[in-house]
Structure formats: C-alpha cells, structure tokens
Amino acid sequence: MALALQQLINGLTLGAVYGLIAIGYTMVYGIIGMINFAHGDIYMVSAFIAVSGFTLLAGLGVGSVPLALVTVLLVSVLFTSVYGWAVERTAYRPLRGSTRLAPLISAIGMSIFLQNMVQLTQGARVKPIPPMLTGGIDLFSSDGFTVRLAYSQILIVVVTVALMSGFTWLITKTSFGRQQRSCEQDRTMTALLGIDVDRTISLTFMLGAALAAVAGVMVTVYYGVVDFYIGFVAGIKAFTAAVLGGVGSLPGAMLGGLIIGLIEAFWSAYLAAEYKDVATFSILILVLMFRPSGLLGRPEVEKV
C-alpha cells in the first residue's frame, strides 16, 4: 500500500513532465499537422540552459533557492522559445505547403543537428548539478517503508497545474487563443480574415518551446543530471503521450502524460523495470486498436 502510494506520487510527477512536453507536440500537430521531431531536443537544450544558469548563479553567490529557480526558469523560457522560433523559421516554414513527409525529414535532420550541436558546444559528458531542493514531507510509514513527498515533486506538480490553467485560459479565452484555434481549423480562411498565420504558427512554436523549457528546468532540479541524449527518450515518450490522449487535444496531452508516467512508475516498481518502455508502447498500441484517434481525440471525419 505504501509502495503503491509512493509510486502514485512518482508517476504523477513524471507524468506532469511528459504532459508539459506533450503539449508542444500536440499544438504543433494541431496547427500544421506535422510531428515536430526536434521538440524533445528543444527540451534538452532548455535543460542545458538550466544547468548553465544554476551553475552561474551559484558562482555569483546567489544562495536563495526560490530566487535562483525563478531566474533560471525565466531565462530558460526566454532562450528556449527563441530556439523554438528559429527551428520553425529555418527548417519548417520553407516547407509549408509541400508534401507531408518533407517537414518530418527536416525535423529529424533538425533533431540530429541540435543533439550534435549541444554535444559539441557543451560536451558529451553527463552534467551533474548539486541537489537544490532537498528534503520533503514524510506522509506516513508502514512496514518500515516511508512514503515521502519530496519538495521537488511538489514544485513540479504545482508549477504544472499553474501553467496548465494559465495555458487553458490563453487558448480558450484570449484573442491569440482564438487565432490559434482558427488556424487549426482552416488556415486559408484564417488568413482571409486578416490574421497573420505565419505569426500565429511562430508563436505556437514559441509557446510549445516555453512549456518544454519549464519541463527541462524541472527535470534538471528533480534528477540533477543532464546529458545531450535526454531529449530523444523524453521526446518519444511525450509524443506517445500526445497520441495516447489524442493528437490536437490539450487535455488529452496532459492525460496521456499522466497515464504514461503512472504506467512507468508502477511497472518499474512491481514488474520488470527494464521492460517499462515495452509496457508503455504496448499500452499505446492497445489503446489505439480500440480508439484509433486517442483517448480524447475527435474521430477524424473524412470528406470525399
């Protein structure tokens, strides 16, 4: 029982991170219908920015943890969204309106580029940072096993919930959200109504990158290690989460992220940890067999 509760906490934390990254996939897929393979690497870039940021602040003698967190979070979001913008501008915009596979290949190329760029400029070794948020709340213990809610886990869940509510408000209530949703439905019509489609798409990429940046900073704080390869694994997990929830659906992306986080946590605890990826993908295949457009996705209506 205690172990189950602990895994529930761990799974939710992991799921929150996957959900944040998954939103970037789902929004980009919704608006231009492509899998942004470089999104996982954007997240990786943000984690590296976080490492540099934390180290720099520690070197400058900033001892206050909340101050360091907020500063690094803001800086990382800023720089990472520039990366998101640049990726879209250089690799995807020239291919708008071409075949469906062309942007996919240039996205894979961009992913290879970013991974190797970071490997070259930041080094191939694993980067550890000293633990920042240590300690936590001991909930209860039974059979000598203490259920512990770490402060970093609280941070991740709180930040994710706050971001998600803000984001939902942005998409459903603001003028930008309306433009974004109308671009999703019909880009030509949106352009005819005088909305700058290119700008909206660029902003979508920047927002997705910003959310990935938050996830990157959180993961750096949570695990304390970063390397140039983390983007790939997190990327395919998050994309799986987006598909599981239904591509194009924001609550779906979050739900998918949570489900995948929970599957991983429980599978690792009770069954074989090394097969957790097999479990994740098998459940994805099973879900898609019965609901081909994901859990919360709208079934595609095809017009002839």
Next chain:
Amino acid sequence: MSALVSAAGAPTPAERFRDAVGVALVALLLGVPMIGLTTVDQGGALRVATRWPTLLAFVATAFFGRLVLRFVFDRLKKRRTALERASGAAGAGSHSASKSHGKILVLVGWLALGIALALPVVYADNRYVVDTATTVLIYVMLGWGLNVVVGLAGLLDLGYVAFYAVGAYSYALLSTQFGWGFWQALPVAGAITASFGLILGWPTLRLRGDYLAIVTLGFGEIIRVILVNWTAFSGGPNGIASIPRPSFFGLPFKPPGDTPTFASFFGLEYSPAQRIVFLYYLILALALLTNLFVTRLRRLPVGRAWEAMREDEIACKAMGMNVTNVKLSAFALGAMLGGFAGVFFAARQGFISPESFTFNESAIILAIVVLGGMGSQLGVVLASLVLVLLPELGRDFAEYRMLLFGTAMILIMIWKPAGILSQREPTLRYAAPGGGA
C-alpha cells in the same frame, strides 16, 4: 523580411542591413546559452566557462552570411523570373520533356549498374572502397524495401529497423544455435520477418497517418528493448558474435586447409579480399533482385492497389478493394525485404548487437526514401550514396560530421521538398481513346 519579398524592386541597402541585423540578433540569442556559456567539470563540481570571442565570430558570420546569401538569392530570383517571362508559354512542351527526362533516368540507372558491377574490379586492392560500397548497397536494399511501405503504399513507418533487426537476429540465431547456412537461413529469416510485418500490421490497420507512425516507432523500440534485455535469447547488449560468413556454393572463404575452399577449388591464391568482393556482389545481387521484384510487383494488381491506396483510401474502399489485405501485403513484403538485408548484415559483420538497430537507423532509412523521392527506385540509390558517403567524407572533421549530416538533411529537403528525383507518376496510366495521355 516580408518587406523584402513584397518590394517591387531590389531592397534598399538600409533594408538589407536591417534584415541582417535581425538575423544577427537571433544568432546572438541562440548563441549566448550554447556557445557563449558552457560548463566544465572542475574537481567534481561544475564551473561556468565563457567563450565570448567564439560567440562574436558566430554572430558576425550570421550577419555577413545573411547579407551575402540574401543578395545572391535575390539575384537568382530576379534572373529566374526574367527567364520565366522570356520563355512565356513554353509549358506546352513539358510533357515530351518529362518523357525524355524519364529516358535519361533509365540511362543513368543502367550506367549506375555498370559502375556498380565494375567497381570491385577497379578497386580490387582497396578494401575500404569496396566495404563502403557494400554499406551503400545495404542501405539501397533497405531503402527499396521501405519504399514498398512508404513510397508505394503510403504508410508511414518509423520503425523499419525492427525488421532489419529481426532478420539479422534470425540468421544469427539459426546459424549459431542450429548450424544453418546462409542460403538455408535466408528464406526462413525472410518468412519470419514477413510474419513480424503481419504482427505489426494487424493491430494498426485502422490507424491513419501519424498515429501509424508513432505505433511503428513504438514497435521498433519494443523490439530493441527486448533484444537488449532478454539476455538468454539474444545475448543482451553483448550481442551475438562469431556468426558464420556466407560461402560460395558451399566453398568457404578460408585459408587453404583440409576441405576445399573457394581459393583452392578455383586454383587461386588465397586473399582476404576475395570474401569482401564476394560479399559485395552478393548484396548487389540481392539488391538487384529486390529492385526487379518491386518493379514487377508494381505492375501486378497488388502493386497497383498499393499506389491506389496511397492516393485515396476511401476511393479504394468504394471500388470494393480489400484495403486490409493490401495494407498487410505491403507491410509483410516490406518487412521481408528488410529482413533479407538484415540477414546479409549479420553475415557480413559476423557480430550484431542491439546498438546497430536504434531509431536513428530507422530515421536514416526513411530519410533515404524521402530524400530520394518517394516511390523512385533510382532516387533511393542517389540518396543512399549521399547519406552514406557524407559521413564517410566527413571523417576528417569527425566531430562535425553528424552536425553536417543533420544540416544536409534539412537543406536537401528545403531545396527539393519532393526528393532528389521526385516522381509520383502512377505506374500505369489510363490512355483516353482520343486524347492520348
């Protein structure tokens, strides 16, 4: 930037300058966290190191590069519009032009075949060249196999490497555990991979487009994770070693001994190069058979059904086609061809491990198909040449070669979004009685 496009004449120097400043600013923002700052390990703790001169050089390159590129592109564009205006209504002759274009391609194909056949003779003493050419041919074969699934049937498969792995491990296990030879194992391994194709194809039949893509990606990862962890079966991360090499109709490539070998049977002096050349011709033959098989299939009802399904699945259903069988046949055949390539790979390397079958490999094979031009057989050859030789040529600056590889993928796609040899012509065309299509 939009001002540059819409302006009637050439942009003014001021506009050019402003544009380049914008690019330099973006370069600065991109460069600060990655180039300007880095962390170095110092006595167990990280310390921030700065590289401002490099950053400055990077920003300056972006600024001047943008100025020059913009200028060159504007010139090119101007010349092209002028040319288009001059040629006027020359579009009428385009059909015959595309026909002669096709003839040239056929010629290039035969020429490539001639070069491929002569290559080991010319470079008989250069092991490196023949080895690299063998690698190119493995990718050509994989590309032709994946072309069936992606190029012809239009099903996006991101986990093709799984079939490659299944083929390789089938041969490795059959030969090391049961002592099967290459030629015995080849058809069996093909059958095993084809059934894996069916296993993947069956649950994904209802999925469309990118849902299918992620499921195939997941399938590829499942296979890889199982190969890494099921040590008793696959040897785990250590892989399987000392896989027997293929023999020439039962004559092994070994130094002369008691049993007849290839060299002793033909009365030749033994040399290790013989095996390399033999392997080269073997994969060339396999690849050519694949090509023949696929081009013939395209003329059969099943091949035409693939292409029809790629163009419009609903219309196919409405015409009474069994879409399920069409999809499954594409998956199974594509998988089988990948399996053959895998068998050859295992036999050539003599050692396989899950490391050879990562997602990157799938991405490269898919890139070969798409860069080559979907559905084009010759395009696959060109793209394999580019993608295999590019990292090889880049060995001198080894650190940057994957960086250049990624950049090249993006640039080729932007330059030719439909692939180097874009050819999306249906294999058969309905000739209207009067019109003559």
